[in-house]
Amino acid sequence: MNDTIETLLNHRSIRKFKDKSLSQKQIKTIIEAAQMASTSSYIQAYSIIGIKDATKKERLAELAGNQNYVAKNGHFFVFCADLYRHKLAGELEHIDVKQSIESTEKFLVSVIDASLAAQNAVIAAESMDLGICYIGGLRNEIEKVGQLLNLPPYVIPLFGLAVGVPENASNKKPRLPLEHVYHEDTYNKDKQEYLAQLEAFNETVSAYYELRTGGKRNDRWTEQIANMLAVPKRMQMKAYIESTGLKKT
Incomplete structure (x- = not known):
C-alpha cells in the first residue's frame, strides 16, 4: 500500500485544532493541488476564498450554526461554484453565454468542479499531516454568507473547509460496506x-x-439518517441559487 492510499483510508474529520496558522507555503500548496483536480471541459467553474480575518471567521462560525472550529483553525477556505468569470469571458469575446451559464447543466458542472477541487485540497492537506473538516453549515445562512464574502452574480458559497494541525486524533468513522x-x-x-x-x-x-x-x-445509521431527513432543511436554497443567476433553466 502506498502513502497516497494510506492517506485516503485514514481520513477522519477533525474538529479541534492547535492554535497554529498555516504558512503561506502550505496554503499555496493546498490551492495548487486543488487547481490540478479534473475539471469539465477545462471550464474551471469554481473559486476558493481564504479567510484570515478573525472577525470574519467568527461571523462565519456563527452563521454556520456556532461551530467553533470554523473560527479556530489553521486556515479556513470557502469553496464556491463560480460562473461569473465565464460571463466575463463571453463579454470579452462578444459572445452571448447567458443561456448556457444559467442552465442546470452548468450549475451541476460548477458544483462538481468545486467538489473535485476541494477533495484534492483535502488530500494535499492530510498528506502534510494536517487535519480537515468540511463545513456544510455555511448553507444555513447562505445569503448572509454571500453578502459577507461580497460575492458577485453567478457565484454560490457551497461549503467551507477548516484546515489545521489536529489537537488530537479522532476515531475513524465506519463507512457503508x-x-x-x-x-x-x-x-x-x-x-x-x-x-x-x-x-x-x-x-x-x-x-x-x-x-x-x-x-x-x-443509535443505528438508518435511525440517524431517517430522523435527519424527517425535518427538511435549508429550503431557501432553490430561491437563493436562482437569485444569483444560476440554474434558471
Missing part, C-alpha cells in the same frame, strides 16, 4: 439484500458509537 455502494454493470435492486446490508451496517455503527461514547450512545 463496499458491496452496498459498488454495483457492477447494473444497479442491484434486490430490496431484501439491500435491507440486510443496511441492518449489518446498523450493527457496526451502533457498536462504533457505543465504544466512542462509553455506552452513552448507540
Whole structure:
C-alpha cells in the first residue's frame, strides 16, 4: 500500500485544532493541488476564498450554526461554484453565454468542479499531516454568507473547509460496506439484500458509537439518517441559487 492510499483510508474529520496558522507555503500548496483536480471541459467553474480575518471567521462560525472550529483553525477556505468569470469571458469575446451559464447543466458542472477541487485540497492537506473538516453549515445562512464574502452574480458559497494541525486524533468513522455502494454493470435492486446490508451496517455503527461514547450512545445509521431527513432543511436554497443567476433553466 502506498502513502497516497494510506492517506485516503485514514481520513477522519477533525474538529479541534492547535492554535497554529498555516504558512503561506502550505496554503499555496493546498490551492495548487486543488487547481490540478479534473475539471469539465477545462471550464474551471469554481473559486476558493481564504479567510484570515478573525472577525470574519467568527461571523462565519456563527452563521454556520456556532461551530467553533470554523473560527479556530489553521486556515479556513470557502469553496464556491463560480460562473461569473465565464460571463466575463463571453463579454470579452462578444459572445452571448447567458443561456448556457444559467442552465442546470452548468450549475451541476460548477458544483462538481468545486467538489473535485476541494477533495484534492483535502488530500494535499492530510498528506502534510494536517487535519480537515468540511463545513456544510455555511448553507444555513447562505445569503448572509454571500453578502459577507461580497460575492458577485453567478457565484454560490457551497461549503467551507477548516484546515489545521489536529489537537488530537479522532476515531475513524465506519463507512457503508463496499458491496452496498459498488454495483457492477447494473444497479442491484434486490430490496431484501439491500435491507440486510443496511441492518449489518446498523450493527457496526451502533457498536462504533457505543465504544466512542462509553455506552452513552448507540443509535443505528438508518435511525440517524431517517430522523435527519424527517425535518427538511435549508429550503431557501432553490430561491437563493436562482437569485444569483444560476440554474434558471
